[in-house]
Amino acid sequence: xxxxxxxxxxxxxAVFPDVSRQDIPKVDHYNLARWDxxxxxxxFATIEEEFGLELDLEDxxxxxxxxxxxxxxxxxxxxxx
Numbered sequence: 645x646x647x648x649x650x651x652x653x654x655x656x657x658a659v660f661p662d663v664s665r666q667d668i669p670k671v672d673h674y675n676l677a678r679w680d681x682x683x684x685x686x687x688f689a690t691i692e693e694e695f696g697l698e699l700d701l702e703d704x705x706x707x708x709x710x711x712x713x714x715x716x717x718x719x720x721x722x723x724x725x
Contacts, residue, residue, distance in 0.1 A: 648695075648717050655690045656710060659683060672709030691717070697724060 649669075656668045660678060663671060673679045679687075688699055691713070697720055699707075707713045 648721060649714060651694055652691070652710065652714055652717060655687065655694050658690055659687045669710050672711075674708070695721065697721070 653665060653668050656663065656671065657665060660668070660671070660676065660683070662678075663676070671679070673684075684704070688704060688707075692699055695717060699716075699720075703716065707716055
């Protein structure tokens with residue numbers, strides 16, 4: 645089974661194809677100008693589809709980096725198991 649980090653990297657690569665896979669873990673909303681509100685919606689929809697879960701709307705404003713999303717998903721996936 646592919647781990648959460650790899651699957652999340654795939655989601656970021658789909659939404660931000662010009663960011664190298666090695667740089668994706670360092671990406672956040674503040675250092676990637678292309679990560680605007682439209683990109684956020686696209687990214688969150690991609691993550692929901694990939695992981696088969698629904699992100700809580702109240703949690704979305706805090707999900708501003710790869711690492712924060714990874715931590716959030718790790719908790720959500722564990723809770724759904």
